[in-house]
Amino acid sequence: MPSNPQNDFPEAFEICQKFDISEEQMREIVHRLTKEINMGLAKDTHPRAVVKCFITYVQDLPTGKERGKYLALDLGGTNFRVLLVTLKSESEINIESKSYAISKDLMEGPGKNLFDFIAECLASYCKEMHIEKENLPLGFTFSFPLQQVGINKGIMITWTKGFKCDGVVGKNVVELLQDAINRRGDLKVRIVAILNDTTGTLMSCAFANRNCRIGLIVGTGTNACYVEKTSNTEMFEGYQTSNKPNMIVNCEMGAFGDNGVLDFVRTSYDRAVDKQSINPKRQTFEKCISGMYLGELVRHVVVELMGKGLLFKGLNSQAIQEMWRFNTSYISDIESDAVGVHRQASMVMDQLGIRTNVEKDLECLRYICQTVSTRSAKLTSCALVCLINKMNSKDCSVGIDGGVYRYHPHYHRLLTENMNMLLKGSAKFELIVSEDGSGRGAALIAAVSA
Incomplete structure (x- = not known):
């Protein structure tokens, strides 16, 4: 942080104070999230819970002995990927993949068009790799809110991230994709599992780190999953009789606070951004x-x-007045300069049509960025500590993916410091960048389920 923001730019300091979260408030957030998670898990409170805690039906973590060829499909934003994953040994995993862009028309048009397009790309990829006749098992990463009713059956709850395709909400997305594949008649593929990116992240990490128990995404969106005792997952029919002790639970944690329990730390700026988003409240x-x-x-x-x-x-400038024009990647750029250096801040403002080398202004801009990203990391720390406590874990790894975690220069350190502060030595943890959770993880779930 700058040496003395209170003196150097008191008005900015005053605004930024509103984003500051004290240790006491963080402990209250952990407490409130724990309560919401328990509501999501329990049968009688699940229908009205905002943190849904969906059952993933994934009860087996990788053993490290999985082998063979698997397909993975990763749909979670404006690009989707098809991957061919070959598990050769515990340390040797061969991944070949190709990305395809999804146009705005497809994102907002009929669902049938979207799934036909995905099937078309899948078919062309399989032909390219000469595997179209192999009938390989496919793991489908679908990173939108989904209620799973089986390992390969997931009912779409709602679109997020700018998608709004008709005819998908309330439907089984595996069936929609399988129908699109079958309509083509030129491709043999069986979808054996559907998952979201958090579950894939956890699985991908667990292949090499046996004690990985949490999967976290901090990217365009945020969410987490964790390993719960099957006996606590009341929304799972066999929760009392299952012979498998564990169940991965997809928290759908992004919705925490939709019932007002986070209002005590939200600012007027949060409310303004919420109002202009495509999914207010x-x-x-x-x-x-x-x-x-x-x-x-x-x-x-x-x-x-x-x-x-x-x-x-x-x-x-027109650009700075334009909604959504200040990319989050700019925050990472600005904060990656050494203290007292403002090269990136100057370049960012230049891109936004404001040419300036005024040190104090650029220092102030950096301070605002640090304030917003530090709060993000503090809130994420609260969520991770909540899950570690919930599992009563004394030592676990957390698999993390997403651009904010990967590219922000201080995010990892901020998480570590704040988690240690909250845990006070009660548990050990390791934060690991997940290598391609939504691709490799999907293939691993396909391997474990097939």
């Missing part, structure tokens, strides 16, 4: 944490200070 926790929103929070603060003539005096 939904995904409250995610909007304080994830890459889709952090840049926009910074932009709101910057624009307010500019409007008062307190920042970038006499300068303005």
